[in-house]
Amino acid sequence: MLLDGQVPYERILKAHSEPGNWLTYSGDYQAHGYSALDQIKTSNVDRLKVAWMYQTGVLGHFETTPLVFDGVMYITEPLSGVTALDLRTGRPIWTYKRPLQKGVVVCCGLVNRGLAALDDQLFLGTVDAHLVALDMRTGRVRWDVQVADYKAAYSITAAPLAVKDKIIIGIAGAEYGIRGFLDAYDAKTGARAWRFYTVPAPGEPGNETWSGDSWKTGGAPTWVTGAYDPEANLVYWGTGNPSPDMIGDERKGDNLYSDALLALDADTGKLKWHFQFTPHDTLDMDANQVPVLLDADFRGRPRKLVLFANRNGFYYLLDRLTGEYLVGKAFARQNWAMGLDQHGRPIWNPAAVPSFEGALVYPDDDGTANWFSPSLDLKTGLLYQNVREKGAIQKRTTKSLSFEPGHLYMGADRLPIPGEEPWGALRALDWKTGEMRWEYRVHSPPWCGVLSTAGGLVFSGTMEGDFFAVDAVSGKLAWRIQTGGEIWSNPMSYMSEGKQYIVVAAGTALIAFSIDR
Amino acid sequence: MRTALVDPDASVPLDFLQVRVRTKDGHSLTGVRVNEDAFSIQVRDLSNQFHSYWKSELTEIAKEPKRSLMPSFRNTLTPAELDDLIAYLQSLQGGK
Numbered sequence: 332m333l334l335d336g337q338v339p340y341e342r343i344l345k346a347h348s349e350p351g352n353w354l355t356y357s358g359d360y361q362a363h364g365y366s367a368l369d370q371i372k373t374s375n376v377d378r379l380k381v382a383w384m385y386q387t388g389v390l391g392h393f394e395t396t397p398l399v400f401d402g403v404m405y406i407t408e409p410l411s412g413v414t415a416l417d418l419r420t421g422r423p424i425w426t427y428k429r430p431l432q433k434g435v436v437v438c439c440g441l442v443n444r445g446l447a448a449l450d451d452q453l454f455l456g457t458v459d460a461h462l463v464a465l466d467m468r469t470g471r472v473r474w475d476v477q478v479a480d481y482k483a484a485y486s487i488t489a490a491p492l493a494v495k496d497k498i499i500i501g502i503a504g505a506e507y508g509i510r511g512f513l514d515a516y517d518a519k520t521g522a523r524a525w526r527f528y529t530v531p532a533p534g535e536p537g538n539e540t541w542s543g544d545s546w547k548t549g550g551a552p553t554w555v556t557g558a559y560d561p562e563a564n565l566v567y568w569g570t571g572n573p574s575p576d577m578i579g580d581e582r583k584g585d586n587l588y589s590d591a592l593l594a595l596d597a598d599t600g601k602l603k604w605h606f607q608f609t610p611h612d613t614l615d616m617d618a619n620q621v622p623v624l625l626d627a628d629f630r631g632r633p634r635k636l637v638l639f640a641n642r643n644g645f646y647y648l649l650d651r652l653t654g655e656y657l658v659g660k661a662f663a664r665q666n667w668a669m670g671l672d673q674h675g676r677p678i679w680n681p682a683a684v685p686s687f688e689g690a691l692v693y694p695d696d697d698g699t700a701n702w703f704s705p706s707l708d709l710k711t712g713l714l715y716q717n718v719r720e721k722g723a724i725q726k727r728t729t730k731s732l733s734f735e736p737g738h739l740y741m742g743a744d745r746l747p748i749p750g751e752e753p754w755g756a757l758r759a760l761d762w763k764t765g766e767m768r769w770e771y772r773v774h775s776p777p778w779c780g781v782l783s784t785a786g787g788l789v790f791s792g793t794m795e796g797d798f799f800a801v802d803a804v805s806g807k808l809a810w811r812i813q814t815g816g817e818i819w820s821n822p823m824s825y826m827s828e829g830k831q832y833i834v835v836a837a838g839t840a841l842i843a844f845s846i847d848r
Numbered sequence: 849m850r851t852a853l854v855d856p857d858a859s860v861p862l863d864f865l866q867v868r869v870r871t872k873d874g875h876s877l878t879g880v881r882v883n884e885d886a887f888s889i890q891v892r893d894l895s896n897q898f899h900s901y902w903k904s905e906l907t908e909i910a911k912e913p914k915r916s917l918m919p920s921f922r923n924t925l926t927p928a929e930l931d932d933l934i935a936y937l938q939s940l941q942g943g944k
């Protein structure tokens with residue numbers, strides 16, 4: 332086997348023409364998270380078995396979505412490691428390990444969700460807020476640049492996105508009062524091409540939505556990989572919570588561009604439009620979800636659309652050229668909004684704001700949806716989304732919060748609701764309306780994504796280690812296996828030597844399944 | 849600790865959730881849930897015996913989050929005896 336992969340931009344543009352590979356985080360630039368492979372289907376999935384496993388040996392949430400091309404799989408591991416695996420045997424070819432810097436501060440684990448590939452390089456964001464380019468064949472470092480200062484609690488957990496000659500990468504740390512941004516770097520040299528600050532400075536449009544100096548620690552991170560429309564040359568990227576997460580007294584205003592979807596020019600980073608889902612958020616409703624792009628007929632005419640199943644419990648459909656609000660529908664239990672107005676702006680429930688007495692809020696601050704990916708199947712017309720049905724009592728902890736770099740900057744404690752056990756579900760939503768067609772309930776709120784396939788199946792996992800498939804049309808269980816480890820990843824699929832595989836990370840293992848022939 | 853002794857139903861940790869299951873052949877069992885997932889549930893009964901069920905074998909799973917299997921000591925111990933018991937239990941936790 333010759334390790335000589337090349338992934339030029341033109342190849343990623345046509346990712347759908349090679350369904351046996353997985354060239355970018357969400358499978359393609361439209362971020363459908365869908366596999367066009369159909370060798371594994373409803374009629375034979377009961378014969379799905381473990382083909383090979385790879386053990387990382389690294390503790391921590393294993394949140395990778397692998398890339399696959401030209402006979403090799405590339406994964407990331409906790410602590411910002413990278414391993415290349417031989418597709419035939421699952422054996423490691425090379426590993427990149429990064430020493431953990433002292434003083435790295437993260438809210439939610441030293442995780443990494445994946446890589447970007449462009450030409451003969453792989454690109455990795457690290458928990459110490461660097462962007463690293465690795466030689467695809469050997470794993471050796473080609474260049475390594477600092478994106479931000481990890482000592483100020485900046486970190487990177489997202490997979491980058493390769494667009495044309497640039498690598499686009501988002502930043503995390505809004506639980507610590509960072510000022511968020513989205514960056515693009517020259518893929519060959521590592522020089523920064525542009526930076527878009529998601530919290531505008533004085534004089535910039537949107538700064539008037541922050542009182543006083545609150546913009547300086549405004550948050551609005553960009554920690555989940557976005558999507559790209561090559562025709563419009565627009566990158567679509569979600570932004571997260573304003574800081575401090577749970578109290579808004581000292582940041583009066585809508586707090587642009589937190590909790591929003593941004594459409595940015597891919598060459599310059601200039602903002603074309605934004606849509607803010609949760610203005611002046613005090614419930615940590617990051618809009619760091621994967622935006623799904625779709626060209627389809629809608630209300631009688633062809634439209635270019637973006638679908639967004641939001642952490643705040645609402646499903647949105649927007650025009651992706653203009654940001655025009657088209658549909659908004661609750662797809663899970665929520666009580667923080669009494670509805671959405673005709674522009675999609677929420678009507679806040681004043682009782683659902685964190686208080687010293689404790690406010691009962693659905694969903695809790697982990698949200699209905701989170702970073703884990705949805706999957707769009709155009710054959711069924713359904714968007715498959717894992718859903719967390721979990722509320723909380725949000726109890727404010729302080730009258731005012733002072734900011735200290737590197738320290739939590741949140742303002743409330745989350746308490747469980749006595750006697751109430753949270754649960755989860757895999758839901759199938761009509762993409763046109765957000766209406767639920769079916770759901771498959773699971774025991775506890777999931778932290779993994781879903782994969783739908785041309786074989787008529789939807790794959791998902793649970794926190795108790797179950798990896799399972801349901802019929803994409805009916806939602807009926809078709810197959811399952813107990814993996815022994817929590818599933819914190821997005822499943823994906825690839826083809827190798829004429830055989831289809833389904834892959835998921837569970838516990839500390841990466842597991843590939845196939846059907847014996 | 850005092851609440852747990854005099855009003856054990858007040859706050860039952862999810863690790864000690866009391867459940868009642870009924871199988872398709874009509875057999876019923878009450879106990880503490882050991883594990884549960886989307887497909888199965890495991891229960892330890894009152895005599896500490898372990899039972900494992902696929903959910904597809906069951907017709908009912910009733911969860912009683914506000915029921916503890918522990919009896920209340922409210923009417924069996926005097927306030928002074930309760931203080932002594934709490935002091936003793938706390939002494940078992942070791943020094944800080």
